[in-house]
Amino acid sequence: MITNLTTGDNVTNELNYNITNLFPVSIHQIDVNGFDKVKDELINYAYDLQKQNPVGRQISNRGGWQSPTFQVNNKDDLLHSFLIKCFTKFPTIKESVKISADAWVNINKPNNYNAKHYHPTCDLSGVVWLKAPKNSGAITFENPHEFQTYNLIESYTEEFKQSNNYYHTWFFDPTEGRVLIFPSHLIHEVRENKSNEDRISVSFNIRLK
Ligand SMILES: [Fe+2]
Numbered sequence: 001m002i003t004n005l006t007t008g009d010n011v012t013n014e015l016n017y018n019i020t021n022l023f024p025v026s027i028h029q030i031d032v033n034g035f036d037k038v039k040d041e042l043i044n045y046a047y048d049l050q051k052q053n054p055v056g057r058q059i060s061n062r063g064g065w066q067s068p069t070f071q072v073n074n075k076d077d078l079l080h081s082f083l084i085k086c087f088t089k090f091p092t093i094k095e096s097v098k099i100s101a102d103a104w105v106n107i108n109k110p111n112n113y114n115a116k117h118y119h120p121t122c123d124l125s126g127v128v129w130l131k132a133p134k135n136s137g138a139i140t141f142e143n144p145h146e147f148q149t150y151n152l153i154e155s156y157t158e159e160f161k162q163s164n165n166y167y168h169t170w171f172f173d174p175t176e177g178r179v180l181i182f183p184s185h186l187i188h189e190v191r192e193n194k195s196n197e198d199r200i201s202v203s204f205n206i207r208l209k
Contacts, residue, residue, distance in 0.1 A: 021164060027172075029183040030086060032128070035177025038082060042130050045079050046105045046200050055095040057104070060189075063112035067105040072204065079105075083204065085126055086179045093208065103204035105195065110197070113137060114190035122205040126181035129201045132174035136199035139180065142187040174199060181206070 037116070049067050050056070056065045074080040080194055083103055090099065108114070114137075119125040127139060144167055153168055155160070171182060171191070181189070184205065193199045 004024070007021070008164075009142060012051065017097065019207050020089040021070060025027060025183060025186065026092075026140075028090075028124075028126075028179075029090065030179040030181070031035040032082075032086060032177045032179065033043060035202040039176065040058075041077050041078060042082060043175045043200055046130060050107055054169075060114040060117040060167035061106065061108070061112065062115055062155075064106055064108035064114065064193075066107075069102045070142050072101040073105050083128070083202065087126065087181065087204070087206065090181075098209040099206055100209070101204045101206045103202055104199045106199075106203060108193045108199040108201075110193050112199075113192040116142070117185055118187050119184040122184035123208045124181050124206040125186075125204065126202050126206065127203045128179040129174040129176050129199075131196040131198060132176045132197065133195035136174060136197070137171050137191045137193045138171040140189050140191060141169065141182065144168055144186060174201065 044168045046067075050065055053068060055063075056067055057069075059066060070080075072080050075084060083101065087101065088099060093099065106114075143153070150168070154168060157167060
Protein backbone atom coordinates (compact mmCIF):
# COMPACT_ATOMS: atom_id res chain seq x y z
CA MET A 1 0.00 0.00 0.00
CA ILE A 2 1.27 3.48 -0.83
CA THR A 3 1.07 5.42 2.41
CA ASN A 4 2.74 8.71 1.69
CA LEU A 5 3.52 9.93 -1.79
CA THR A 6 4.44 13.47 -0.84
CA THR A 7 7.55 12.88 1.30
CA GLY A 8 10.82 11.14 0.75
CA ASP A 9 12.34 11.95 -2.64
CA ASN A 10 13.37 15.50 -3.32
CA VAL A 11 12.23 15.56 -6.93
CA THR A 12 10.60 19.01 -7.05
CA ASN A 13 13.69 20.64 -8.62
CA GLU A 14 13.27 18.41 -11.64
CA LEU A 15 9.62 19.24 -12.23
CA ASN A 16 7.87 22.25 -13.70
CA TYR A 17 4.52 22.87 -12.10
CA ASN A 18 1.72 24.77 -13.85
CA ILE A 19 -1.98 25.35 -13.27
CA THR A 20 -4.68 25.99 -15.86
CA ASN A 21 -7.94 27.12 -14.35
CA LEU A 22 -10.94 26.14 -16.45
CA PHE A 23 -14.62 27.12 -16.45
CA PRO A 24 -14.69 29.99 -13.97
CA VAL A 25 -17.81 31.14 -12.12
CA SER A 26 -17.77 34.87 -12.83
CA ILE A 27 -19.20 37.39 -10.37
CA HIS A 28 -19.64 40.79 -12.03
CA GLN A 29 -19.32 43.91 -9.91
CA ILE A 30 -20.49 47.36 -11.00
CA ASP A 31 -20.20 50.49 -8.89
CA VAL A 32 -22.74 53.19 -9.70
CA ASN A 33 -21.12 56.61 -10.08
CA GLY A 34 -22.92 59.37 -8.19
CA PHE A 35 -25.02 56.92 -6.18
CA ASP A 36 -25.09 59.31 -3.19
CA LYS A 37 -27.20 61.76 -5.23
CA VAL A 38 -30.03 59.23 -5.73
CA LYS A 39 -29.61 57.13 -2.58
CA ASP A 40 -32.20 58.89 -0.40
CA GLU A 41 -34.79 58.98 -3.17
CA LEU A 42 -34.36 55.26 -3.83
CA ILE A 43 -34.61 54.42 -0.13
CA ASN A 44 -37.85 56.44 0.12
CA TYR A 45 -39.10 54.60 -2.98
CA ALA A 46 -38.45 51.27 -1.22
CA TYR A 47 -40.36 52.32 1.92
CA ASP A 48 -43.25 53.68 -0.20
CA LEU A 49 -43.46 50.32 -1.96
CA GLN A 50 -43.59 48.61 1.43
CA LYS A 51 -46.43 50.92 2.55
CA GLN A 52 -48.41 49.96 -0.57
CA ASN A 53 -48.03 46.26 0.19
CA PRO A 54 -47.04 45.78 3.84
CA VAL A 55 -47.36 41.97 3.73
CA GLY A 56 -45.10 41.45 0.73
CA ARG A 57 -43.95 38.00 -0.35
CA GLN A 58 -42.35 35.16 1.55
CA ILE A 59 -39.66 33.43 -0.52
CA SER A 60 -36.14 33.11 0.90
CA ASN A 61 -36.65 36.00 3.31
CA ARG A 62 -36.77 35.04 6.97
CA GLY A 63 -38.46 37.96 8.70
CA GLY A 64 -37.59 40.46 6.01
CA TRP A 65 -39.99 42.21 3.69
CA GLN A 66 -39.90 41.43 -0.02
CA SER A 67 -41.93 43.33 -2.62
CA PRO A 68 -43.86 41.68 -5.42
CA THR A 69 -41.76 41.10 -8.54
CA PHE A 70 -42.01 43.69 -11.30
CA GLN A 71 -40.71 43.75 -14.84
CA VAL A 72 -38.08 46.42 -15.31
CA ASN A 73 -39.38 48.39 -18.27
CA ASN A 74 -40.47 51.91 -17.26
CA LYS A 75 -37.81 54.50 -18.04
CA ASP A 76 -39.91 57.21 -16.34
CA ASP A 77 -39.89 55.39 -13.01
CA LEU A 78 -37.07 56.21 -10.58
CA LEU A 79 -36.15 52.64 -9.62
CA HIS A 80 -36.72 51.17 -13.08
CA SER A 81 -34.50 53.77 -14.74
CA PHE A 82 -31.82 53.24 -12.07
CA LEU A 83 -31.85 49.48 -12.69
CA ILE A 84 -31.87 49.88 -16.48
CA LYS A 85 -28.77 52.05 -16.14
CA CYS A 86 -27.13 49.43 -13.91
CA PHE A 87 -27.30 46.46 -16.22
CA THR A 88 -28.22 47.34 -19.79
CA LYS A 89 -24.67 48.47 -20.55
CA PHE A 90 -23.22 45.12 -19.57
CA PRO A 91 -19.66 45.31 -20.91
CA THR A 92 -19.10 41.55 -21.20
CA ILE A 93 -22.38 40.52 -22.84
CA LYS A 94 -22.54 40.74 -26.65
CA GLU A 95 -24.52 43.75 -27.86
CA SER A 96 -26.73 41.49 -30.00
CA VAL A 97 -28.06 39.78 -26.86
CA LYS A 98 -31.30 41.19 -25.49
CA ILE A 99 -31.48 41.59 -21.73
CA SER A 100 -34.80 41.46 -19.87
CA ALA A 101 -35.13 41.66 -16.12
CA ASP A 102 -37.56 41.20 -13.26
CA ALA A 103 -36.79 42.80 -9.94
CA TRP A 104 -38.00 43.09 -6.36
CA VAL A 105 -37.12 45.14 -3.31
CA ASN A 106 -35.87 43.65 -0.02
CA ILE A 107 -35.97 45.30 3.39
CA ASN A 108 -34.26 43.25 6.07
CA LYS A 109 -34.72 44.58 9.57
CA PRO A 110 -32.27 43.69 12.37
CA ASN A 111 -32.09 39.87 12.83
CA ASN A 112 -33.66 39.15 9.42
CA TYR A 113 -31.84 37.01 6.87
CA ASN A 114 -32.40 35.08 3.63
CA ALA A 115 -32.16 31.30 3.56
CA LYS A 116 -30.09 29.42 0.97
CA HIS A 117 -31.59 29.47 -2.49
CA TYR A 118 -30.90 29.81 -6.21
CA HIS A 119 -32.90 31.39 -9.03
CA PRO A 120 -34.26 28.71 -11.40
CA THR A 121 -35.11 29.45 -15.06
CA CYS A 122 -32.88 32.56 -15.22
CA ASP A 123 -29.44 33.19 -16.68
CA LEU A 124 -28.03 35.81 -14.36
CA SER A 125 -29.22 37.16 -11.04
CA GLY A 126 -28.06 40.11 -9.04
CA VAL A 127 -28.42 42.58 -6.27
CA VAL A 128 -27.83 46.29 -5.78
CA TRP A 129 -27.53 47.60 -2.25
CA LEU A 130 -29.33 50.85 -1.44
CA LYS A 131 -28.76 50.88 2.33
CA ALA A 132 -26.09 48.68 3.82
CA PRO A 133 -25.03 49.46 7.39
CA LYS A 134 -21.99 47.63 8.77
CA ASN A 135 -22.73 43.99 9.69
CA SER A 136 -26.13 44.09 8.02
CA GLY A 137 -25.61 40.73 6.31
CA ALA A 138 -23.10 39.52 3.73
CA ILE A 139 -24.26 37.65 0.65
CA THR A 140 -22.57 34.26 0.75
CA PHE A 141 -22.12 31.98 -2.25
CA GLU A 142 -21.59 28.25 -2.08
CA ASN A 143 -19.01 26.56 -4.27
CA PRO A 144 -21.13 24.74 -6.90
CA HIS A 145 -18.80 21.74 -6.54
CA GLU A 146 -18.87 21.83 -2.76
CA PHE A 147 -19.91 18.20 -2.29
CA GLN A 148 -17.71 16.69 -5.01
CA THR A 149 -14.58 18.61 -4.06
CA TYR A 150 -14.93 18.83 -0.27
CA ASN A 151 -11.83 16.77 0.49
CA LEU A 152 -9.86 18.40 -2.31
CA ILE A 153 -10.56 21.88 -0.97
CA GLU A 154 -9.52 20.75 2.50
CA SER A 155 -6.28 19.35 1.09
CA TYR A 156 -5.06 22.38 -0.88
CA THR A 157 -2.56 24.75 0.72
CA GLU A 158 -3.82 28.10 2.00
CA GLU A 159 -1.64 29.79 -0.64
CA PHE A 160 -3.32 27.86 -3.47
CA LYS A 161 -6.77 28.54 -2.08
CA GLN A 162 -6.05 32.26 -1.78
CA SER A 163 -4.58 32.70 -5.23
CA ASN A 164 -7.38 30.72 -6.93
CA ASN A 165 -10.41 31.75 -4.82
CA TYR A 166 -10.88 28.06 -4.14
CA TYR A 167 -13.03 27.70 -1.04
CA HIS A 168 -16.21 26.04 0.19
CA THR A 169 -17.93 29.43 0.29
CA TRP A 170 -17.21 33.06 -0.54
CA PHE A 171 -18.91 36.16 0.80
CA PHE A 172 -19.31 39.79 -0.27
CA ASP A 173 -20.14 42.50 2.25
CA PRO A 174 -23.04 44.68 1.11
CA THR A 175 -21.84 48.03 -0.24
CA GLU A 176 -24.16 50.93 -1.03
CA GLY A 177 -24.33 51.72 -4.73
CA ARG A 178 -22.67 48.44 -5.73
CA VAL A 179 -24.24 45.93 -8.10
CA LEU A 180 -23.28 42.26 -8.00
CA ILE A 181 -24.37 39.97 -10.85
CA PHE A 182 -23.84 36.22 -10.73
CA PRO A 183 -24.95 33.06 -12.56
CA SER A 184 -28.46 32.19 -11.36
CA HIS A 185 -27.54 28.60 -10.50
CA LEU A 186 -25.17 29.66 -7.73
CA ILE A 187 -26.61 28.80 -4.33
CA HIS A 188 -26.46 31.78 -1.98
CA GLU A 189 -27.81 33.15 1.26
CA VAL A 190 -27.89 36.49 3.05
CA ARG A 191 -26.52 36.40 6.56
CA GLU A 192 -28.40 37.87 9.50
CA ASN A 193 -28.65 41.63 9.75
CA LYS A 194 -26.66 42.24 12.93
CA SER A 195 -26.81 46.03 12.69
CA ASN A 196 -29.43 48.20 14.37
CA GLU A 197 -30.77 49.53 11.08
CA ASP A 198 -32.61 48.28 8.01
CA ARG A 199 -30.67 46.72 5.14
CA ILE A 200 -32.29 47.62 1.80
CA SER A 201 -31.46 46.02 -1.52
CA VAL A 202 -33.01 45.40 -4.90
CA SER A 203 -32.63 41.92 -6.38
CA PHE A 204 -33.21 40.97 -9.98
CA ASN A 205 -33.29 38.10 -12.45
CA ILE A 206 -31.91 38.56 -15.93
CA ARG A 207 -32.89 36.54 -18.98
CA LEU A 208 -30.69 36.68 -22.09
CA LYS A 209 -32.07 36.22 -25.59
FE1 LIG B 1 -31.14 35.38 -4.35
